[in-house]
Amino acid sequence: MKTNQKKAWLFLAPTIIFVTLFSIYPILRAFGMSFQSGSLIDLTWTGFNNYKYIFNDPEFWLAIKNTLLYAIISVPVGLAISIMLAWIIFDKVKHKSLFETTFFMPYVTSTIAIGIVFRYIFNGDYGMLNFLLRSLHLPAPDWIDDPAMSLTTIIIFGIWSSLAFNIVILMGALRNIDPNFYTIADMYGASGKDKFWKITMPELVPTIAFLLTMNIIGAFKIYTSVYALFNGQAGVGNSGTTAVFYIYNKFQTVGTPGVAMAATVILFLIILFATFLQRKMMKKIGEN
Amino acid sequence: MKRIRLGVIFSYIILFIFAFITVFPFIYMILGGLMNFQETTSIPPTLIPHHFEWGNYAKVFARAPFARYFFNTVLTASITTLVSLFNSLLGAFAMVNLRFKGKGVVQMVMLSLLMVPGEAIIFTNYNTIAHMGLLNTYIGLVLPFLTSIFYMYYLQSYFGSISETIYKAAMIDGASDWDYIWKILVPMSKSGLFTVGLLSFISGWNSFLWPLLVTNEDTMRLLNNGLSAFASDAGSETQLQLAAATLTVVPILILYFIFRKQIIKGVVRNDLKG
Amino acid sequence: ACSNGGNSSSSSSSSSSAKITKVKKNTNIVFWHGMTGVQQETLKELTKEFEKDNPKIKVKLENQGAYPDLQAKINSTLQSPSNLPTITQAYPDWLYTAAKNKMLVNLTPYINSKEVGWGSSDASNIKTALLDGAKIEGTQYGIPFNKSIETLTYNADIFKKYGIKKAPTTMAELKEDAETIYKKSNHKVVGAGFDSLSNYYTLGMKNEGVDFSSKIDFAGATSKKVINYYADGIKAGYFRVAGSEHYLSGPFANQKVAMFIGTSAGEGFVKQGVGNKFTYDVAPRPGKYTMSQGTDIYMFNHASADQKAAAFTYIKFLVSKSSQLKWANATGYIPVNNAAADSAEYKDNKKIKLPAKLEDAMKNLYSVPVVKDAGAAYGQLNPIMQNILAAAQKKQNVNSAINSGKAKFDAAWKQ
Amino acid sequence: MDNNKFVEVKNLRKVYDNGHEAIKNVSFSVKKGDLVCLLGPSGCGKTTILNMLAGLLNPTSGEILFDGKSVVNVEPKDRHIGYVFQNYALYPHMTVLQNVMFPLIVGKNKKSKAEAEKVAQKYMELTQITELADQKPGNLSGGQQQRVAIARALVQEPKILLMDEPLSNLDARLRLKIREEIRALVKSVGITTLFVTHDQEEALSIGDKIILFNDGIIQQDDLGQNFYLEPNNYFVANFVGNPVIDNFKVTKTENELKANDFTIQLADLKQARFKRELPDGEYTLSVRPENVVLAPDGFLHATVDDIELIGRERVLKFTYDNVQARSLIDLEVPIKHGDQVNLTMKLDRVFLFTPDGERVY
Amino acid sequence: MDNNKFVEVKNLRKVYDNGHEAIKNVSFSVKKGDLVCLLGPSGCGKTTILNMLAGLLNPTSGEILFDGKSVVNVEPKDRHIGYVFQNYALYPHMTVLQNVMFPLIVGKNKKSKAEAEKVAQKYMELTQITELADQKPGNLSGGQQQRVAIARALVQEPKILLMDEPLSNLDARLRLKIREEIRALVKSVGITTLFVTHDQEEALSIGDKIILFNDGIIQQDDLGQNFYLEPNNYFVANFVGNPVIDNFKVTKTENELKANDFTIQLADLKQARFKRELPDGEYTLSVRPENVVLAPDGFLHATVDDIELIGRERVLKFTYDNVQARSLIDLEVPIKHGDQVNLTMKLDRVFLFTPDGERVY
């Protein structure tokens, strides 16, 4: 069995080569840059100045706060809705593929294109959403142009766009559960609830862990949907700014790559910690 | 012999609400692509265009070489899909079925790499490609995406659900790992591979910033780059944007409809006993 | 660790000050731009024309997406200068560090050259204010190309309906008219709004005699006066902002706002949106100054002497009277060339309203000086103002928003 | 309610999706509280029948009645059935204890966890898996998994218990013990049980009756010893019994049965055992090895091919008419490979079959 | 090369990840071409040993030698092994034919498809699955799947064949047939085979020798009949034999063995069979039921609890000292439930075990 060593590395070789070249090297470079100041073409070492800068920058903290809130809210909610929908489709519905196709559609479009549409739907004056809310005599906030609503809007949009991927993956996992498990449970008189909690969920644990990891990582990297939703801006008054927005802005617009990379490093550490936490949690759940 | 119960009806209601929420933007996008400019910006909003402006599509095609974009996109998306699928397949296999020193480290590194926002490394990759002299080439367009940790990670979780005795049996039968991958793993994971393939193809299809960076000429650009052809520093032609968006989405949707069956069926139970 | 900044100027530093001669061999140049739609079409036509006149020179037009994309692309490519184009469209502040690193060509010698240039900047007939706007720390690195200014667009029918005789010329009049419309329309129609809040603030200060610089006290009395002018209007309802739509042309076309201050290049969209619903007209921006916007053309240092000469020949062609006429008439940008702007051909353009008013509108142009972090600070103004005005919208006191705005504004100057 | 027909199956038929007719026409009934063994060669349809009884498979046609009521449209969960699957079908994500408890903590008659655990413990003791309580099925040996499956099926004390080769992976000792425990349990609780086994000895020793299938139909539905003593047909005679029955091709002419080497007068046979008039023609004369006995004047002359010791018995093997035949002989008789022997048959214990398997004597 | 030690296992030990020590210290060797049966109660570690031999599991310590060479670092595919898994492990996406052909069309010694098919056909005939060639495993019955697994293991004619209860789901008839075919095949080709079974009769009839495991160690490694006649220890004596051996608690004092009811003089025992000097104390006297015989003057006085017919034998059950005991009796003896009988033992056939299981007589 020890000969596996060489073989394993051989199989991993293409991945490792590409990853080293196009992921690891740039990251190391980025890490180095976080200790440098100046523009991309003339960098000088400044030690921890960039870190000091971002820690004193309220904008950075707003970005981090928004990102964290977004991740904490949109990921579990999105996942819960996805699980619910996937389960309904899987368990209750005849025309599975019809619904599955439907729910997969958002994944097919570019966020940019669909963001435009959402901007219209969310529009405070004449958006479809507020039209609906008003006709139901519900409060109709200004989703897009009120800074206080920005994050809420981003979260809603984020949940909407996360459903597609989650549902498709979950459906795959659900199909992979041995149908015997359910027939046996049926035989023992298990109710729908029993089956869901005692069989489906435990069997889905690995998939949910996978999705959770993906979603959390994705949530921390949120950028495009904000960009699309607010027409290239991080919401009115930058109220919806996110970590990557901050990074991109510092890098491309302001032209201080060092600061951007320092922020990247901090973001990376936060994601690392969140993922670590999440895995710990899932392990606990998996064991029970 | 299932009776229709309240729960089922309730489920259907939820499903329909969400299905509507999901589909509505698409309907709006398609209809919007057939409106005239005034309709897209009118108050109250127009849903059904008064007159279908098919001419929008003509304008879209006139604005940017969409046919060429289309070709480029299909080409690069296919290449990245095939190669990255191949690489992730091998990688995921090694991670799942082989035992070797450093597996934990590899796993950790890979997972950490997933956490790095692409925006933070894209300029270095650009630099690398530039140094390789691959700017404005198809190779330059696809090179950094020929492997995907994400897909590898997904496949790992997929392969993990195939019973280990199947691998053991293959070993006993004298199959090399290569045999195992192609004769057993691939046929047994068809649906997983299709899913990954589709995801990969879609992300290739939707790539925007990278092709813009590494190519200089219109003839090398991809579909999504065409989307920005309708915005200027003074405003944007929404109806054309929507038409173009429709244009980029529809082929993928068709593709999905075609392969949906493959993705959905062909899910064989992995183990028969035990 | 892998900065490539150093080696860029070696090939060309000698040639830049040396004799500039006409292009004799076949030369290819590359032009990066961010033009789309009809703008791109026109640019292509002009270029074809140019190539016909100068058979030795081939111009490769390369569209790099919208402005932010173009900016990102330039930013990334500065690391490997050999991949830069010969010339590019750009806002000066994008190229601040490139200029600092001597990667740009000082165009003064070319302007002054008898052979490829005009002999002097005066002879170029380019509006001085615009030419000044293409300087980075005093050096003429750019030649203005596609420029627009802020103008006032108004709904002539509404004006007539509520008895407003002529377009406002001062900010006080603007306020007065806006209030009138708002009241008389029973709060159905908002009086006025500004597309760009950065411009609003910068010009507001300029009109108060304060130049845009790091010395501005954002929470100071003058600044507050400027801010409150808008904020009060919003509180009272007669002013509004564009919000995430960025442009008020939409609400304008839907008769939700009676007039707005926005870029002149947007007239095409106004026209398209308004259709036959009502008559609109254009007037100079109220107040003394107006903002000039739009990009200039810059030249990179790594090119050969021939290419540079060829590129400059091309630039010269683009800003010539005939080209600018064609350009302005097709796109709605203003002619940078005085001769073109003054020509009857332009002024008599009936398709759009701006040309007739242009002369008045352009009397006092202003643009943000290109110094370190000015671009960042200017950009930061937009969210700051949005926050303040959003507070006003909710009828809150704007002072705290101003104070936090001050912190951000000051921070923006110290990146 | 007719307790003699607690489970009743009428004209059951099952055609699989691929067109294979696994069950052709099966009818039988089981008395309340009885333990019936289903026997039959591999692939004859035993599992298929159990699956239909459990409601996991829809019959193509036919009726299934429990306690007089048709259950064809009743969902599995309402059939009150326990089922030990041939492939165990344990939940891989649950521990042994959780697997065993599962039927008790789901559905309408949920028990509290503590209670369920107590009941589960009892059945885990019975199947000797108490120590494995916290293991996941993946960590168990084949036999251990099988025992978990048994415990899980028993734990809810179902009305009807279906067991599909539940002991196939257990060693003889444990097998004996558990099957006796199962029998005692189902008898004391009164669970009607269908028990698939391939072990005839097992079927004989625990079944109240045995149903022997082949080829999708019932070959014999009877008390254990009758399979041996009064097989319905050629298949049954050959399927049951160890060592296997001896078959001799014979031709009937007038009043004798002629084989290659010997002739039997019909008059020597016990007339009462004839099922019907025999037309002349080919028949198979079958006789169990213990009824083929050494006799100095025996009419069967054979050369000993081999003598095999099975447990405490000796089997004399010889070839007759190119077919191997056997005789059971005492341990003491001094016979060895190659010897010439004379054998005779106990003629009141032989069977006669027509070429298509019908038993006529 | 030492043909007597074609497969050799030395001090093998396996501790599973969860800390369970499945194999404690196992050493044995197998002669080239021999068919060895592994026997042992459920969960004793048989599968674990096969997995280590196959290279699917790494031993925690110890050596495995094939043909004198250590194979611990050799990959499974290079060990030239055939393996019938206890749970079959068929490839669900392949047809039966493809499953069986698989070993022939992969790896170094690939055959052409036509050739492979021909070989596969041969083994499919042997296991009687020819008609199922185009079915997927999901459509097969348990026994059919098992036969596919057997064919797949045989098809490549491996040097070493490992079979983990390969016949557990087959009916007696087929089982007998296939096991004989397997034996004939491995003998003719000279395949060294390790065959796990829980069926003692099977082990006796096809094994050249038998290795009996329990609790992770070898209890006896011997020829078949010796397990019966000369068990190594108490466990073996009790594990092997049907009906199970009778055990009586006795106390040795001076020169007699005293049970509750009877006394045996040590002098009456066959002195040569004593393994060692016996200190005074508790012992277990074990005797196979057939050596407990009816005798009018027998020293064992018992009341008949039950008389059971097993096949062609009768077992007399009685309770002695609260423990059930058995005696095999002739069919003819007229005895019934409740009768008082006298029994004696064949003293040269009894065994004596110390309380920790060591056999001393």
Ligand SMILES: Nc1ncnc2c1ncn2[C@@H]1O[C@H](COP(=O)(O)OP(=O)(O)OP(=O)(O)O)[C@@H](O)[C@H]1O
């Ligand atoms: N993966 C594992 N992890 C932990 N313990 C295991 C694992 N596999 C088997 N065991 C334990 O090791 C012991 C031996 O298992 P093994 O499968 O070798 O038994 P076996 O002799 O084949 O039994 P059976 O006849 O029931 O198949 C059992 O007690 C079992 O519970």
Ligand SMILES: Nc1ncnc2c1ncn2[C@@H]1O[C@H](COP(=O)(O)OP(=O)(O)OP(=O)(O)O)[C@@H](O)[C@H]1O
């Ligand atoms: N899903 C299926 N589709 C098609 N044919 C099937 C299917 N399941 C079983 N069969 C076939 O039906 C017949 C009966 O199968 P069944 O599983 O009932 O046999 P069994 O009597 O249980 O055999 P065993 O003793 O080997 O388990 C077999 O020939 C089998 O190949």
Ligand SMILES: [Mg+2]
């Ligand atoms: Mg079966």
Ligand SMILES: [Mg+2]
């Ligand atoms: Mg085992």
